[in-house]
Amino acid sequence: MEASNSFVVVANRLPVDMTVHPDGSYSISPSPGGLVTGLSPVLEQHRGCWVGWPGTVDVAPEPFRTDTGVLLHPVKLTSSDFEGFYEGFSNATLWPLFHDLIVQPVYNTDWWQAFREVNLKFAEAVAQVSAPNATVWVQDYQLLLVPGILRQLRPDLKIGFFLHIPFPSPDLFRQLPWREEIVRGMLGADLVGFHLIQNAENFLALTKQVAGTAGSHTGQPDELEVHGTAKVRELGAYIRTPDARNVGVGAFPISIDVSAFGKASKSSVLNLLNDLGNPETTFLGVDRLDYTKGILQRLLAFEQLLEAGALDPEKAVLLQVATPSRERIDHYRVSRSQVEEAVGRINGRFGRMGHPVVHYLHRSLPKSELQILYSAADVMLVTPFKDGMNLVAKEYVANHRDGNGALVLSEFAGAAAELSGAYLCNPFDLESVKRQMVAAVYDLRQNPASARARMLANSEQVYSHDVNVWANSFLDCLKEAGENAKA
Ligand code: ADP
Ligand code: F6P
16 A cells, blocks of 8 residues: 555545446546646646545455546545445435524434545545655545644644635534534644635634543634635634644635636637527626536516516526536425426427527536637626635636626625625525616627626626635645644
8 A cells, every 4th residue: 555645635536437337347527526627736846645535336446547647545435335425424414404404404323434444434535645744635525524633643744734615613512412522523623724704703603612632722814814705714724623733723715727718719609609699798607516516596577577578588698507416415406397397498488499498508618618718708697695706706706817707696606705706696585686787788789898897896806816816825824734733
């Protein structure tokens, strides 16, 4: 077993999903989600080792290097792990709880046992591949217990933890029957990072409330230093743990590799618009098909604007690309059928033969095709009820560095804290979504200088705070936090 890796990332998913063919061979394709988008360029730069699940149950190939030099170390999950750990505790307990109860979380002791066992499995894999004194960066809510387990297994490691989804208010988190174990697990890290200052403050407040987790705090949230306009709050506060370590807590808003999201070629955009019947206004949504994303709400807003005559079905189209996600979980099934029913109804009401008003794809697209969609879209619709960051919003912005286009963005997406030029909406209030869609279209047509200034403000932010700023600020802080912990 290779134990020579000085920089190891562990995440539930590897950046690729495996498909096993009947003859036993397998192929790989990019895996979904913002975590992979954010971390892939970082791992490539560091030529790091990525420990994670290969996306198919009961199999795990030998470790291998990708074309871009990242060493992938697959961890095998059984189908029972997948049900209890992934579908159950991660995505039917933690996911809804951390997204402010958009649906009701399920608290199930068997799932909790599976979560503990699988976290142990990931931690053991990391312990085996990590060189002495290596830096290990643990990712996201599926692995909340890994820092604590690793601390026991390998006290020599420098351990960072980053949460890619929101961290809820202590009042919500305290519902969790296993809250103390989870907080203790997170505090196994030397540095715990969140996207937003609010998330970090929620965590700090929680550790004061949950018994037996933290001894004391040094530094109050409101005393903490804010670095730069991205509000990268480095080492915001320390929590002193009962085993006399100092754990750093801070906010580090994730971003994208801007070089991967430039404008598509003019001809490919013109071809697409031609296929769409050269609409005057093209709206676009790109999401995993998740009930947190507010896909139905944007469809309803579009439908109501058509109904009211505020949009002309001959001149406006909505493109919605939805990546299949967590498809066996009840709320995801319901969400998909609601979205697809709405697409059918809207096209039935407002389309004509050969000219639908909503174009809907339920699949993943290659980045090159997404780029064409981003470039063609006049108005990007990003309307989650709650979202840790939302990288799709930043990808659209990066694609529109020329100042064209407009972004309608939910105020409940983490990205809203940075993208001051977005048309902010409240997805719980359809009138607000409609108002901002209309305002964006109005500005593009009647007030282009203002629309342009808004997009330029957005793109300046994204280009000056790309994924390297995120990774470097976290890793620099982790270095400092590790040193501090030893002192
Ligand atoms: P989440 O992590 O919740 O899925 P983000 O918006 O942060 O949400 O990240 C989603 C990532 O997945 C983005 O990089 C986006 O480009 C990608 N993505 C989303 N939908 C699709 C799709 N249909 N095809 C290809 N990539 C997609
Ligand atoms: O961003 C949240 C997240 O759960 C990530 O952990 C993951 O990359 C992405 O969404 C996709 O989710 P899943 O791995 O469940 O398909």
